[in-house]
Amino acid sequence: MKKVTIDPITRLEGHGKIEIFLNDDGSVANTYFQIPELRGFEKFCEGRPVEEMPRIVPRICGV
Amino acid sequence: MAKLKLALYWAGACGGCDVAVLDVNEKILDVANLADIVFWPIALDFKYHHVEAMPDKSIDVCLFNGCIRSSEQEHIAKMLRAKSKVLVSFGSCACFGGIPALANLTTRAEIMERAYIEAPSNENPNKTLPQIKVSVPEGELTLPELFEDVLTLAQVVPVEYFVPGCPPTVDLILKVVNALATNSLPPVGAIIASEKSLCDECDRKKEKKMISKIYRTHEIIPDAERCLLEQGLLCMGAATRGGCGALCVKVNIPCRGCFGPPPGVKDQGAKLISSIASIYETKDEKDIARMVDEVADPAGTFYRFGMSDSMLKRKRVQGK
Amino acid sequence: MPLLKKMLAQFGVEDKRVRLDWVSASEGERFASIVNDMTEQVRALGPFSRTDGGKHG
Numbered sequence: 001m002k003k004v005t006i007d008p009i010t011r012l013e014g015h016g017k018i019e020i021f022l023n024d025d026g027s028v029a030n031t032y033f034q035i036p037e038l039r040g041f042e043k044f045c046e047g048r049p050v051e052e053m054p055r056i057v058p059r060i061c062g063v
Numbered sequence: 064m065a066k067l068k069l070a071l072y073w074a075g076a077c078g079g080c081d082v083a084v085l086d087v088n089e090k091i092l093d094v095a096n097l098a099d100i101v102f103w104p105i106a107l108d109f110k111y112h113h114v115e116a117m118p119d120k121s122i123d124v125c126l127f128n129g130c131i132r133s134s135e136q137e138h139i140a141k142m143l144r145a146k147s148k149v150l151v152s153f154g155s156c157a158c159f160g161g162i163p164a165l166a167n168l169t170t171r172a173e174i175m176e177r178a179y180i181e182a183p184s185n186e187n188p189n190k191t192l193p194q195i196k197v198s199v200p201e202g203e204l205t206l207p208e209l210f211e212d213v214l215t216l217a218q219v220v221p222v223e224y225f226v227p228g229c230p231p232t233v234d235l236i237l238k239v240v241n242a243l244a245t246n247s248l249p250p251v252g253a254i255i256a257s258e259k260s261l262c263d264e265c266d267r268k269k270e271k272k273m274i275s276k277i278y279r280t281h282e283i284i285p286d287a288e289r290c291l292l293e294q295g296l297l298c299m300g301a302a303t304r305g306g307c308g309a310l311c312v313k314v315n316i317p318c319r320g321c322f323g324p325p326p327g328v329k330d331q332g333a334k335l336i337s338s339i340a341s342i343y344e345t346k347d348e349k350d351i352a353r354m355v356d357e358v359a360d361p362a363g364t365f366y367r368f369g370m371s372d373s374m375l376k377r378k379r380v381q382g383k
Numbered sequence: 384m385p386l387l388k389k390m391l392a393q394f395g396v397e398d399k400r401v402r403l404d405w406v407s408a409s410e411g412e413r414f415a416s417i418v419n420d421m422t423e424q425v426r427a428l429g430p431f432s433r434t435d436g437g438k439h440g
Contacts (some may be wrong), residue, residue, distance in 0.1 A: 001201050003201075004191060007110060008110065009104075009360045010104045010105070010106075010109070010110075011104075011106060011107070013105065014073075015073075015104075030199070030200070034204065036207045037135075037207075038138075039075055039132070039163040039166060040163070040174035043169050043174045043176075044165040044166045044174070045170070046169075046364045047360065048165070049279060049359040049360050050282040051279055051280050052305065052363070056162055059077050061080050062082050062230065063077075063079070339386070340386050354386075355385040358386060360393075361386060361390035361393060363393070375394050375396075375433070376433065377433060378393065378395045378432070379395030380395075381434070
């Protein structure tokens with residue numbers, strides 16, 4: 001099956017990759033959207049003082 | 064002068080550094096006059112294969128922000144290193160690890176577990192975790208490998224310049240742009256900020272400098288004129304490089320060290336512990352113990368931005 | 384020291400691996416006994432390794 005890869009996706013915040021699988025007749029069989037990153041805010045904020053959250057979590061997205 | 068070829072990339076990043084470049088507002092036109100931007104995912108639609116096709120050293124300057132914590136980020140860092148004459152470690156994440164480096168106080172396994180399985184908003188009954196390779200009916204999908212550790216850019220490829228800050232200030236960015244335009248970059252290896260600590264830039268009155276109690280930032284409203292450290296707030300300015308204009312301190316919040324260690328200091332957190340402990344007014348063991356208790360989160364505060372750049376680098380991963 | 388130990392604990396460095404003592408050049412016996420104590424303490428804790436395998440886990 002032919003595969004078209006869009007990597008990276010652009011003009012937005014974040015990293016992403018799109019894989020498009022094509023049938024022989026050129027129609028789309030399936031498309032997958034993947035996020036190739038993880039920083040772990042959900043975990044590493046645990047144990048930090050609560051009053052520091054407004055100084056840590058804005059770094060999830062700077063846009 | 065022929066236009067410079069400029070590339071900007073974000074690895075383990077938030078987009079703040081890219082937006083900071085856009086914060087130069089109308090001066091972005093000066094940048095556009097000076098350079099052709101050949102790669103900038105936040106703003107332009109060039110793909111990785113475009114970069115792969117570029118000859119080595121054909122990019123004049125690459126501003127690389129974000130930490131390295133996956134095989135893809137490492138791969139692109141190496142690719143951009145090969146294609147660029149000058150590689151700039153841009154922003155605190157690339158220079159020191161940044162906020163994402165706080166993940167070094169936990170483990171990859173714990174992060175995956177929390178993000179994909181435990182988190183209350185998840186709908187993942189099969190406890191599926193991302194895999195490096197997975198077969199789907201149509202073919203195969205791949206994802207990069209997440210590293211156990213968060214690394215700085217310089218820990219992965221050689222770097223010519225460092226621009227610290229979370230994000231680097233507009234002044235600093237314009238300084239870099241100007242240096243490029245006039246071909247007057249400092250000697251290789253330079254950190255483009257101030258050569259002094261933040262205390263030097265800070266306008267506040269410094270008097271007694273000894274403290275008998277440490278406050279968490281929500282416990283008091285500090286006097287806007289006096290040194291924050293003297294008022295018992297943990298201000299990292301004493302062991303942080305200046306150059307930011309003391310922005311945080313100017314709005315009455317203590318510095319959290321995003322410009323990294325000052326010149327001559329190898330480990331920012333160690334220097335901070337030393338600075339703060341040296342201003343404890345008491346020698347009484349009970350008082351000292353109380354004041355140590357009052358420091359809510361030493362590792363996460365003293366290494367807020369600099370975990371990857373520190374000597375310890377991460378929390379011990381103990382075998383199960 | 385207490386502040387340093389509190390922070391090191393967050394990094395997984397046990398309290399018994401760090402010690403600060405002041406010993407003068409004339410206190411030979413005391414020096415020897417402190418070093419022996421510390422050696423036994425650390426030996427009992429076992430080797431220290433930062434990670435199980437580095438960046439690839």
